[in-house]
Amino acid sequence: MSAAGADVVIIGGGLHGCSAALHLARAGVRALVVEKNYVGRHASGVNAGGVRTLARNEAEIPLALAALELWHHIGELVDDDCGFESFGQIRVAENAADAAALQQREARLQALGYSHERWIAADELFLRVPALSRHCVGGLIALRDGAALPYRTTAAFRRKAENLGQIFLEGTRVLGIRREGNSWVVDTSAGTLSCRVLVNCAGAWADAICAALGEPVPLEAIGPMMLVTLRMPRFLEPVVLGTGRPLSFKQTAEGTVLIGGGRLSRVDRGLETTELDFRELAASARTVRELFPVMRGAVIHRGWAGIEARMPDEIPVIGPSSTAPDVFHAFGFSAHGFELGPIVGRITAELITTGASALPIAPFSIRRFAGHAPD
Amino acid sequence: MTLASRYDILVIGAGPAGLAAAAESVAMGLRVALVDEQGAPGGQIYRAITTTPVQQRDVLGADYWYGEKLVAAFERSGAGYSPRTTVWAVTREADEFQIGLSCDGGAQLIRARQVILATGAQERPFPIPGWTLPGVMTAGAAQILLKSAGLVPGGTTVLAGSGPLLYLIAAQFTAAGARVECLLDTTPAGRWRDVLRHAPDFVASPYAAKGWSMLRAAQRMMRIVKGVEQISAIGAGKLDGVRFTTGGHTQDIPADLLLLHQGVVPGINLSNAIGCAHHWDAAQACFTPTVDDWGATSIPGITIAGDAAGIAGARSAEARGTLAALHAASALGHLRTAQRDAQAVAPRRELERWNRGRKFVDALYLPAPEFRIPTGDTIVCRCEEVTARQVTETVALGCTGPNQMKSFLRCGMGPCQGRLCGLTITELIAKERGVSPAETGYYRLRFPVKPITLGELAALPQTDSSVDAVVRIKR
Amino acid sequence: MFKRLPDLAAFHPDARALAVTIDGKPFAARAGDTVAATLFAAGLADCRTTPVLGSARGPFCMMGVCFDCLVVIDGQPNQQGCMIPVGEGMRIQRQQGARAVAAAAGPADGMTPEAQP
Known part of the structure; x- marks a missing residue:
C-alpha cells in the first residue's frame, strides 16, 4: 500500500486529526489519517461536548475565542451544524470564597483585554438557571459558549475532509516511524506509508510518537467520567460548571442530562478500556443533588469515560517537533480540547503550509518538557 | 436480608443455575450470597414457584414443579439470599470485585472474591411492523402473568413465532381454560428436511416425548397456521388485528392480544459491561459470552452459569451452576483440582444428558432471517x-x-x-x-446496566475506609 | 386482554385485596401482583406514552428487560411496573412522555421548572 501521493500522514483519527486533515484539504495539501480503531472512538466521540471559552487557561484564550467564531459558523466549515447550540456556559459561585475568586478572575481577564467572561449576580443567575439551588450567590457567564454533539462533530469533520479528497485508514495501527532521506516512513498494521510531513494527533497514545522522536513527554492517559440520565422535561439551557468542586452539567436537546466535570475513571491504555469509579461518581451525584434539587429522582442509566491525554500543566502540546524536521504535534488537550478542535486543525495546516501561525502558540511548545526522562 | 460487605462468592440470579451454584458453594463452606431481582427464587423458568396462585398442578406442568426441589435445596443450604436486589455494576477492585447493587431504593457497594453470573436469558427481539402497540407482548410475558398472577388471556388471542416455548405456553393456556384463537408458526417450511441429520440425537433426548405431546395437544386445541412468512400487528394506539402471509396469501384476523416468541438468547448486558469476551454463535444467531467448560470467562474471577452463557435450558443450567461453583471454589484455593474434577463427574453427566437434542432444536427453530x-x-x-x-x-x-x-x-x-x-x-x-x-460486533455496554436514581447514587458511602476498618478487625 | 383464573380465590384464601388508585380511580389489586400485572387486571393494555414520539406503550416483557412498563408510582416517574409489587394505598399513574418526570422530582426550592418562563 502506498500513501497514494499524500504529503502528510496524520496519526490519530480524533477531532484534532480530522480537523487537521480538513484544513489541509482546504489549503490544497493531500493528507492521510491513520486511525487504530475508528474515527472518534475515544475522547473525541464521547466527551461532554462543551464548546467553552469559559474558565480557560489564559494561554488558551486566544485560540478558544478564535475557535468559537468557527463554531458559530460551523456549518460553513463542515456542511453540518454538529448539533451546536449556543446557550452560554455559567460557572457558579456557591459561597463568598467562590464569588471572590470568580470576580478576581473577571478583573484579571479584563486587564488582559478579554470581555468574554462576565460576572452575574444571583438574580440574573436564577433567571438564567431557574432550577439552581438558592444557596448559589452568582457566577461567571460566557454568553456565546454552548455545546455540540461530539461524535457527530468528529464524523462531520471527517466526512468533509474525505469529500475534499483526504484519505482515512481506519482499523490501522501505527507500528513505528522512521526517517528515510527527506521523507518519513510510517510502518502500519496495513503496510508502509511514506510522506513528507508527519502530524501527531494520537491523543492518549501520542507520547509513544514523541518517544520515538527522542522528545519524551510526561503524558498521562485519563478517562474523565460522565453520567447521563433518561430524558427529562426541559429545565436547563446553559451549561453549568462548578467552581469549588468539579462539575459540568448540561441538558441535551433531546432532554437527557449529562453530568461530567473531570472525575476520573481507571484507564487501561493498552486494552483501551476504562473502569468507572462509583465512589467518585457518587460524589458527582451529591454535587448535582445539592446544586439541582430537581435532579433527586432523575434516573441515571449510563456512565462512561473517554480516554485522552493530560499534560502536567493541563495545556496541550501544539507546534513543531523540537527534535525532528517536518513533524507537528497537536495532543494533550487535558480534557478540554473539543472546543479547540476547529482552530487547532487550522493552526497545524498553517504551520505545515506557511511555517507559522497567526495565533500565539508559543506556550504550547513541546520544548517546555525538554529534559523529561521517559518512564 | 442485609448483605455483608464481603463475600467469597456472589451469585447473581436465582434461576436454576444460580440456585444450584449458591447451594453448592455454601455446602463447601464458603461465604456466599445470592442476589436476585425478583421477590422470590426460581428465575423465569420457575418464576413464582413459591408464591404462584396457580395451584392446579397440571396447568403449569411437571417440569415447572420440578423447580420446587431445587428451591427447597437452596433454602436448606443456608446461603445468604437477597431478593428484589438489582446489580447495576461489577468492577475490579484490587484482587476482588466491587458490586454495585440496589435493594429497596437504597444503593450499596459490596465486595466478592468470585462472581458467578446466572442472569439467564431473555426472549429474542422479534421486530415486526406494529410490535410496539399495546396488546402486543412476548409470549414469555404472558406466561409470567400466568405463573405469578394467575392471569390468562381473556379475549381474542394470537400466538406467533417459533420454538418449543411457544407450544408449551399454548398448552399451559389451554390447560388453564384460556382460549387461543390461532397459532402462527413461523418455522420455515422445509426446515425439517434440513435438520433431520440432528434428529436421532433429539429422539434420544428427554425433550422428544414432551415435544411431540405438546405439538399434538396444540393441534387439537387451536388453529395452527404453518410456514408463516410475514406478520404485522395492526392497530392505531392499540392492537386490533394481525396480518399474516403464508404461501403468498395474506389475510387479516382480529385480535386484542398478540403474543410473540422467537426463542431466547443469553442476557449479556452485565457480562458485556464487565468486559468479558463474547463471540457470535451462528447456530443460535446471538452473541454469547466465551466460556470454558466450567463457565469461566476471559476475566479471572467472573464465571457464568446457565443460559447466560449460551442457551441450553433449565436442567443444563442447574448442572452448569454446580460446575461454576466448583470452579469458583477451586479458584479460591478452597478445593484442590482433583477434588473439583471428582465432584464434577455427576453434574457433567447431567449436562450431557440435558444437552442431547440441543443441536436439533437450535437448527429447527433458528428464526428465519425475515423475522430477525x-x-x-x-x-x-x-x-x-x-x-x-x-x-x-x-x-x-x-x-x-x-x-x-x-x-x-x-x-x-x-x-x-x-x-x-x-x-x-x-x-x-x-x-x-x-x-x-x-x-x-455488538454495542459496548455501560454501567449502570440497570438504571439507578441520582439520589441512590449520591447516598453511596464516601469512602471504603470505614467498611475496610471493620472488616480488618473481624479478620 | 387478560382475565383472572376463576378458581384462584379458593386456593389462596389469604390473598388480600389492596386498595390502590390507577390514574386517580380506585381499584382493588391482588396482593402478590406486580404493578404491571395490576394494570392488566384492571383491563388496561397501555401504561405510558413514549418521550420520543408520544406513542402508546404497554408492558411487553414482564421481566425487567424492555422498560416499556414505566409508570409513575406515588409520584415517582420511570418506575418499572413489572418489577415492583403492588402495595396498599399505592397511587399508580400512566406516564405521559417525559413530562411526568420533573413534577415528581419535586420543586427546586419551591419552584418547578415548568413554572418558569
Missing part, C-alpha cells in the same frame, strides 16, 4: 423509536458498527440499553455491509 432483520418503517429500537430504514440509510452514510450507529441515531441508548435492539442492529448492519455479525 426487518425492513422499512419497522421499529428496531423500541426506546428511541428508530426504524430499520434509518439504520440502513445510516450504514449508507458510512456508519460501520453498532457503537457508531448509537452515536448517529441514539439506538440502544434508551432505558433498555440495547436489550431489545442489539442483535437486530448488528444483523441489520452486517447484512447491509455484506459482512458477518461477528465482524460487525
